[in-house]
Amino acid sequence: MNSPAPASRPNVTLLIVLAAVVAAFGLWLGTRYANAPAQPKLASALLYPEPRTIADFALQQANGKPLTPADWRGHWNFVYFGYTTCPDVCPTTLAELKSVWAELGKRGAQDKLRVDFVSVDPERDTADTLAKYVGFFSPDFVAATGSDAELTKLTRSLGIVYSRTKKDDGSIEVDHSGSIVIVDPQGRLVGLFRPPFAAKDLADDMTTLAGWR
Structure with a gap:
């Protein structure tokens, strides 16, 4: 064998x-x-497994100052894209954020957080128009816009989409994503809030994030 x-x-x-x-x-x-690092327990926010780098961009704030990635460092940022003549979701979302911001003030968390409203209708949303519109909800909120080239660069980097269509009657129809993007103190995309929004859940999650990292 x-x-x-x-x-x-x-x-x-x-x-x-x-x-x-x-x-x-x-x-x-x-x-x-x-x-x-273990992710915090959140009520409604969706955090990505890993932070994502945001492309360089250059927008203009309603107060005349530039808005660049550097402005999003040092605090948690909650960024919403819309336009001032939006008939429904934009004013509704900003009204929710107004309530949330007031609650965050009571909790002493505002200094670590920031809310930005970025218009995707730059031709009609002038600096004065933006300032009045966003200031109605809160003078603390940042209002900004920019060229379509810069807006497209930024929205693609954040996973947000928008479009503008001129109709036969001359009116302009604007479509845009309804999520609130979350940018961490290092200026990285880390997650988002998806609609519909609940003020209490937003306030709870923002407070939790303010104390995280």
């Missing part, structure tokens, strides 16, 4: 190398997830 041939030395060496690689990968993977 023939005995099985012993494994050749090259095959044994290869198996040892493969085992070492698998073990090293498992150690790296375990260390990565062990060191990853």
Whole structure:
């Protein structure tokens, strides 16, 4: 009866190398997830598994100052895209944010947070129009807009979409995403709030984020 041939030395060496690689990968993977900061428990916000880099952009605030990625560093940012002549979702969302902002003031969390309204209708939403519209809801809210080139660059980076269509009667129809984007103090996209919004859930989640990281 023939005995099985012993494994050749090259095959044994290869198996040892493969085992070492698998073990090293498992150690790296375990260390990565062990060191990853645990996400906070939130009522309605959706946080992404990993922060996402935001493309450089240059918009103009209603007060005449520029709005760049640098302005979103140092605090949590909640950014909503819309336009001042929006008949429904924009004023409704800003009204919710007004209530949320008042509640955050009672909780002493406003200094760590910021709300931005970015118009996707730059031709009609002049600086004066934007300032009056957004200021009606809160003088603390930042109002800004910019060229379509800059708006497109930013919205694509944030996963937001918008479009404007000129109708036969000369009116302009604007469509846009309804989510509120969340940008962390490092200026990275980390998540969003999806409609419909509930003021209490927004306030609770924003307060939690203000105390996280």
